[in-house]
Amino acid sequence: MQPMYLQVLDLFLFQLTNFRWSWRRTIILGSIVPVLGIVVFSRFITEGDASLLAYVFVGNLVLSILFETIGKVSSRFAYMRVSGILSYLATLPIYRTAVILATVLAFFILSLPAFVATVILGRFILKIHLVLSPWIIVVVPLISVSLSGLGAFIGLTGRTPEEVGSMSTLITFFLYVLGPVLIPFDRLSPAMRVLSTALRKCVPSFD
Amino acid sequence: MYAYEIENLTKRYKGQSIPANREITLQIAKGEIFVLLGPNGAGKTTLIKQMVNLLVPTMGTIKLFGKPLDYTPMYVAQKVGYMPQSGQALNDLTVNEALYFAAHLRGLSRSDALRERQRLGHVFGLERVGSSVISRLSGGQKRLILLAMAMAASPEVLILDEPTNDLDPQHRHLVWRLIEEVNRSLHTTVIFVSHNLVEAERIAHRVAIMRDGELVMIGRPSALKRRMQQQLRLEVAFSPGLPPKLPINSPFRESAKGRWVLLIDKSEASKYVNSLTTDPYVESFTLGTPTLEDLYLDVMAEHI
Numbered sequence: 437m438q439p440m441y442l443q444v445l446d447l448f449l450f451q452l453t454n455f456r457w458s459w460r461r462t463i464i465l466g467s468i469v470p471v472l473g474i475v476v477f478s479r480f481i482t483e484g485d486a487s488l489l490a491y492v493f494v495g496n497l498v499l500s501i502l503f504e505t506i507g508k509v510s511s512r513f514a515y516m517r518v519s520g521i522l523s524y525l526a527t528l529p530i531y532r533t534a535v536i537l538a539t540v541l542a543f544f545i546l547s548l549p550a551f552v553a554t555v556i557l558g559r560f561i562l563k564i565h566l567v568l569s570p571w572i573i574v575v576v577p578l579i580s581v582s583l584s585g586l587g588a589f590i591g592l593t594g595r596t597p598e599e600v601g602s603m604s605t606l607i608t609f610f611l612y613v614l615g616p617v618l619i620p621f622d623r624l625s626p627a628m629r630v631l632s633t634a635l636r637k638c639v640p641s642f643d
Numbered sequence: 644m645y646a647y648e649i650e651n652l653t654k655r656y657k658g659q660s661i662p663a664n665r666e667i668t669l670q671i672a673k674g675e676i677f678v679l680l681g682p683n684g685a686g687k688t689t690l691i692k693q694m695v696n697l698l699v700p701t702m703g704t705i706k707l708f709g710k711p712l713d714y715t716p717m718y719v720a721q722k723v724g725y726m727p728q729s730g731q732a733l734n735d736l737t738v739n740e741a742l743y744f745a746a747h748l749r750g751l752s753r754s755d756a757l758r759e760r761q762r763l764g765h766v767f768g769l770e771r772v773g774s775s776v777i778s779r780l781s782g783g784q785k786r787l788i789l790l791a792m793a794m795a796a797s798p799e800v801l802i803l804d805e806p807t808n809d810l811d812p813q814h815r816h817l818v819w820r821l822i823e824e825v826n827r828s829l830h831t832t833v834i835f836v837s838h839n840l841v842e843a844e845r846i847a848h849r850v851a852i853m854r855d856g857e858l859v860m861i862g863r864p865s866a867l868k869r870r871m872q873q874q875l876r877l878e879v880a881f882s883p884g885l886p887p888k889l890p891i892n893s894p895f896r897e898s899a900k901g902r903w904v905l906l907i908d909k910s911e912a913s914k915y916v917n918s919l920t921t922d923p924y925v926e927s928f929t930l931g932t933p934t935l936e937d938l939y940l941d942v943m944a945e946h947i
Contacts, residue, residue, distance in 0.1 A: 529720040
């Protein structure tokens with residue numbers, strides 16, 4: 437039996453090969469949709485208020501991460517279950533945690549191109565000045581890995597790939613809108629403010 | 644020494660009133676080639692999925708080399724190579740990658756896994772498609788790859804679910820030869836599910852016939868056939884284009900176009916032969932001992 441780190445490495449490389457089939461979705465959902473969001477929101481929502489550009493930028497970066505983590509990891513787990521990959525892996529002398537860890541790590545790596553593309557294109561479109569914070573090294577992986585974990589949970593618990601897809605879209609939308617990272621809190625509708633406050637109380641890191 | 648000891652195994656799926664496996668008791672010796680036969684839905688795949696720990700039995704126990712399965716999941720994975728009936732496991736990888744991962748994750752060192760990949764590619768004739776993505780290959784090639792992955796790192800037990808489905812005759816013979824080879828040279832226990840009675844008769848040390856979740860017959864092919872020793876297999880070919888004129892009330896079955904098979908009592912053979920030699924519709928006929936297929940169809944007919 438291989439040691440844990442070799443199991444994770446093998447499975448990580450195995451999951452990375454997903455780029456062969458997932459690159460179109462990575463480009464469309466992970467980069468094009470957030471960039472389109474930046475274009476649309478910066479023109480029509482900010483109404484000339486430059487202070488809102490930061491919300492547009494951050495909101496769409498978060499959207500990019502959400503698509504690349506929750507969406508892709510959940511559909512990957514649903515696919516692995518339906519196609520028999522999980523069953524096959526279950527018959528090998530490997531730990532379950534190695535499978536989950538490797539998948540989450542691989543999809544974090546796969547989310548980076550879309551994230552970087554959104555940062556570069558967003559900066560170019562919005563013409564804003566960005567200061568690179570060293571915290572990004574900690575914050576982005578933590579967000580990606582935790583959201584990937586949520587994606588793994590949805591993918592493993594959903595009964596069908598369709599159910600998994602619907603659930604991940606719903607949760608992505610829920611987290612995106614109620615953050616609030618795209619729309620400032622005081623601009624949310626009263627009902628959304630209640631939900632957003634509740635969410636912020638449930639997830640303190642949202643403050 | 645038994646590879647598997649199964650006792651009173653029952654599996655009932657949630658929401659289903661009829662169990663998929665019902666009180667199965669079975670021992671499979673180390674180094675045995677054991678074939679599970681039975682119609683679709685007989686519970687064969689359910690049984691072997693429990694044997695590789697993919698399903699949890701509702702009741703009963705399974706022991707692998709004396710150790711109960713439920714306490715030793717990793718032990719099973721180390722000892723058993725499993726080939727599923729269907730599935731696209733590792734379909735997104737190239738053939739070389741899949742063989743390497745299978746061998747490496749089964750515990751071989753990197754260099755040994757690379758050598759194993761080369762060996763398996765060679766024996767299964769997959770060298771030409773080594774760098775092709777599996778999903779783009781034919782159904783038969785995918786079966787061979789799944790089998791090669793199961794055989795990677797030479798596990799002590801191989802459990803194969805319909806390994807020769809989708810294979811052309813040439814590759815079917817190759818698989819039979821490889822199974823016999825690993826069994827002979829490494830003393831590997833091979834358990835496989837099949838619908839192909841010819842292959843069961845050819846390579847199995849013992850066969851078991853399942854029906855409605857139960858084992859209805861088990862033994863060596865020759866011993867099972869001896870149950871029909873009072874019978875003969877009569878195969879009749881009728882002239883092309885002419886309707887077969889079958890003796891009334893005879894349970895003939897069509898084995899091929901224009902060819903009909905009937906199991907008769909030895910004592911009645913002369914009666915049939917006399918009748919057939921004077922029948923203008925009969926092109927030819929042969930008398931022989933019943934095959935495993937005859938026995939299987941006989942067992943299934945009893946049920947109907």
